[in-house]
Amino acid sequence: MNYRIKRGDQEFGPYSLADLQQYVLSGHVLTDDLAQSEGMSEWIPVAQILGDIPILPASQPGIYAGLDSNAEFARQIVPLPPNLPWPVLLLTYIAEFKPFQFLAIFSVVWSMIQANWARKLSGKNTALVLMCMYPAGLFCGVAAAGVGGVTGNPAFAGLGGLLIFAGIICLIIGNFKIRDAMEEYYNTVEDISLSLSGVMIFFFGIIYIQFHINRIARWKKTGVLS
Numbered sequence: 001m002n003y004r005i006k007r008g009d010q011e012f013g014p015y016s017l018a019d020l021q022q023y024v025l026s027g028h029v030l031t032d033d034l035a036q037s038e039g040m041s042e043w044i045p046v047a048q049i050l051g052d053i054p055i056l057p058a059s060q061p062g063i064y065a066g067l068d069s070n071a072e073f074a075r076q077i078v079p080l081p082p083n084l085p086w087p088v089l090l091l092t093y094i095a096e097f098k099p100f101q102f103l104a105i106f107s108v109v110w111s112m113i114q115a116n117w118a119r120k121l122s123g124k125n126t127a128l129v130l131m132c133m134y135p136a137g138l139f140c141g142v143a144a145a146g147v148g149g150v151t152g153n154p155a156f157a158g159l160g161g162l163l164i165f166a167g168i169i170c171l172i173i174g175n176f177k178i179r180d181a182m183e184e185y186y187n188t189v190e191d192i193s194l195s196l197s198g199v200m201i202f203f204f205g206i207i208y209i210q211f212h213i214n215r216i217a218r219w220k221k222t223g224v225l226s
Helices: 016-028 046-050 067-074 086-094 103-122 127-151 156-187 198-222
Strands: 002-007 010-016 034-039
Touching: 002 016, 002 198, 010 198, 016 046, 034 046, 067 156, 086 103, 086 198, 103 127, 103 198, 127 156, 156 198
Parallel strands: none
Antiparallel strands: 002 010, 002 034
16 A cells, blocks of 8 residues: 655655655654555544554664765655746747847746755755856856957957857756756655656756656646656
């Protein structure tokens, strides 16, 4: 029998009884979290599911003995980022043409939200740093190109082009780092055999990532990965 776990507004699972025991022993699931099996109509505390099974307190010192901080971080159950429908994100890309260039800011901010979520999945800051370098490269590149246009100095114009190109490269690599964090986490901690296409990541970036975030959100609610 499988069980779903509820903590606040977040739902996780389904997990087998053996998996549930392991999560309680590791401290990732608390005994006062709520649980529900397929045959149950109400949520009840995990403690009632486990009954008399011995439980190691989550706060017991040394529970992560021998693990480095990244390994400890990656094993935690991480809530999803805001579940923005991916077509909305696509529309913001389409609407970034005149006179709606300001919507580009939304895309940049959302890429950082996804990168920060990837940081929680893996315990590594790489994706977030790259996503911050993306707008920095664009801003500095446009500024340098503007100086080159005003002064007539082609060196500044060339530097501006290089900075813009570097920013775009950071964006692409950042998207792949988010993909790596998602695949690692959702093939180990919450195993759903997640696989993201490298081609789709390259061409559609955060839109494609958000599509899979929405899939995972539906799985957490229904137990079915569609």
